[in-house]
Amino acid sequence: MALLSVPEINLQVSDSQQIKQFLGLRGIFFDQWSCDVDFEADASSETILKAYEKDLLPFMKNGGYESADVISINSTTENYVAIRAKFLAEHTHSEDEIRFFVDGSGLFWFNLETEPVFNLLCERGDLISVPSGSKHWFDAGEKNPYVKAIRIFIDMTGWIPEYTNSKIELNYLDFKVVRK
Numbered sequence: 001m002a003l004l005s006v007p008e009i010n011l012q013v014s015d016s017q018q019i020k021q022f023l024g025l026r027g028i029f030f031d032q033w034s035c036d037v038d039f040e041a042d043a044s045s046e047t048i049l050k051a052y053e054k055d056l057l058p059f060m061k062n063g064g065y066e067s068a069d070v071i072s073i074n075s076t077t078e079n080y081v082a083i084r085a086k087f088l089a090e091h092t093h094s095e096d097e098i099r100f101f102v103d104g105s106g107l108f109w110f111n112l113e114t115e116p117v118f119n120l121l122c123e124r125g126d127l128i129s130v131p132s133g134s135k136h137w138f139d140a141g142e143k144n145p146y147v148k149a150i151r152i153f154i155d156m157t158g159w160i161p162e163y164t165n166s167k168i169e170l171n172y173l174d175f176k177v178v179r180k
């Protein structure tokens, strides 16, 4: 279940509807999908995509999305330090970045510039669409990362990051999620 935090004002929101409303007011789509399947650690992409088909296919059709795949990051992922660094630097994309969390967790950070930076802890069942052009970064943690997520695209080239080089993310490296 997602958890929204605004560190500067010490705000935490755990209610899904309130999170949806907070993000929706800022043009960020958030939803939650469920399925009855508990996946094996080595479950194939096909198995995972099939299990979420009832939500995934209508979502893709309505949004004009062409493809979906599954990414997995865990403690055995090669070059994780370099992979983390790529996600961790503030950037934008020319296409919406849509991620559905099948398992594990990660923090999406948003810098909308007109208000304090906030983050969304995404966990199993959470879908987030980071709007094109919005400044954001992502962290699966320094140690023991675990993310299994469906990525949904119009065109994969739209997901290439354009880095802002602001280094704003460095101000938040010490942030720890602690549910109140």
Ligand SMILES: [Fe+2]
Pocket (backbone or CB within 6 Å): 091, 092, 093, 097, 136, 137, 138, 161
């Ligand atoms: Fe991104």
